[in-house]
Amino acid sequence: xxxxxxxxxxxxxxxxxxxxxxxxxxxxxxxxxxxxxxxxxxxxxxxxxxxxxxxxxxxxxxxxxxxxxxxxxxxxxxxxxxxxxxxxxxxxxxxxxxxxxxxxxxxxxxxxxxxxxxxxxxxxxxxxxxxxxxxxxxxxxxxxxxxxxxxxxxxxxxxxxxxxxxxxxxxxxxxxxxxxxxxxxxxxxxxxxxxxxxxxxxx
Numbered sequence: 364x365x366x367x368x369x370x371x372x373x374x375x376x377x378x379x380x381x382x383x384x385x386x387x388x389x390x391x392x393x394x395x396x397x398x399x400x401x402x403x404x405x406x407x408x409x410x411x412x413x414x415x416x417x418x419x420x421x422x423x424x425x426x427x428x429x430x431x432x433x434x435x436x437x438x439x440x441x442x443x444x445x446x447x448x449x450x451x452x453x454x455x456x457x458x459x460x461x462x463x464x465x466x467x468x469x470x471x472x473x474x475x476x477x478x479x480x481x482x483x484x485x486x487x488x489x490x491x492x493x494x495x496x497x498x499x500x501x502x503x504x505x506x507x508x509x510x511x512x513x514x515x516x517x518x519x520x521x522x523x524x525x526x527x528x529x530x531x532x533x534x535x536x537x538x539x540x541x542x543x544x545x546x547x548x549x550x551x552x553x554x555x556x557x558x559x560x561x562x563x564x565x566x
Contacts, residue, residue, distance in 0.1 A: 364389050364390060364391060365383060365388050365389065365390040365391070365417060365418070365419050365434075366390065366391050366392075366393070366417060366418040366419075367379055367380060367383065367390055367391070367392040367393070367415055367416075367417050368392075368393050368395045368405060368408070368409075368414060368415055368416045368417070368418075369392070369393075369394075369395055369396055369414030369415035369416070370394050370395060370396045370397050370398075370399055370414065371392070371394070371560075371563065372397075372563065372564075372565070372566045373396060373397070373414055373415070374465070374526050374527065374530070375413075375414060375415055375427035376392075376414055376415045376427075377526045377560055377561050378427050378428075378430075378431060378522050378523055378526050379415050379417065379427060379430050379431065379434075380392060380556075380560045381522060381525075381526070381556045381557060381560045381561055382431055382434055382435070382519075382522055382556075383434065384555070384556035384559070384560065385554070385556050386434060386435075386438050386439055386443070388434070388438060395414055395416075396413075396414040408423050408425075409425045411425065413425065415427055415430065417430050417434075419433075419434075419437070427523075428458045428459070428461070428462075428523060431458070431519060431522060431523070432444075432455075432458075432519070435519045439519075442516070442518065443518060443519055444519070450514060453513075453514060453520070454512060454513040454514060454518055454519055454520025454521075455519070455520060456520075457505075457512040457513075457520040457521075457523065457524055458519070458520060458522075458523050460524070461523035461524050461527060463498070464495065464498045464499075464524065464527055465527060467491060467494040467495050467497075467498055468491055468494070468495040468527065468530065468531065468534075469491065470484070470487045470488060470490070470491035471487075471488045471491035471492045471495065471534055471536070472491075472530060472534065472565070474487060474488040474491075475488060475534055476534075476565045476566065488536075489536070492534065492536035492537070492538070493537075495531055496536075496537075496538045496539060496541075499528075499531060499538075499541055499544055500539065500541065502524065502541075502543075502544055503541040503542070503543045503544045504543075506543035506544060506546070506547050507543045510547075511547070512524060512547075517550075517554075521547075521551070525548075525551050525557065525561065526561050528544065528547070528548045528551065529548070529551075529561050529562055530565060532545075532548060533565055534565075
């Protein structure tokens with residue numbers, strides 16, 4: 364059985380749990396990180412002291428998007444890990460693009476979710492919301508040409524930004540209309556694994 368270490372409210376843990384449910388993989392998840400801390404046994408598995416980490420048989424792996432690629436390749440078949448390298452790469456690019464988006468959004472997330480009103484830097488929050496909006500406009504342009512970031516069908520490329528889309532829409536703030544992103548987000552919400560594991564309160 365797949366074992367996942369990481370607290371439920373982590374963006375990176377959400378990705379992995381969501382994919383496990385999309386693939387129908389039985390798994391156990393253990394709360395690690397944040398308020399739950401990390402013991403020596405966990406740090407021996409992940410020397411970076413970050414989450415998530417998985418154990419799948421004799422494989423121990425960290426880095427969330429590497430975990431996604433591994434699970435798709437090992438358990439997902441052609442629908443999740445196409446033999447065609449072009450199809451894989453066109454979806455895969457959005458997985459790496461997500462890291463830049465996460466950095467752009469981070470000051471807004473930390474300020475509005477993790478800090479008290481007295482601690483917040485309103486200017487940094489506004490700048491982060493604007494930066495996230497500019498990047499989401501790029502995503503909107505892409506989704507105006509293809510229904511999913513993975514191409515014609517939902518796939519691996521949709522997961523990383525799918526998690527961050529929920530945060531983007533939940534944080535609020537002024538933004539330009541993003542009709543294609545909004546439609547994509549609505550279709551993600553209809554997926555049971557997304558609704559159960561991504562659309563939880565931001566904490």
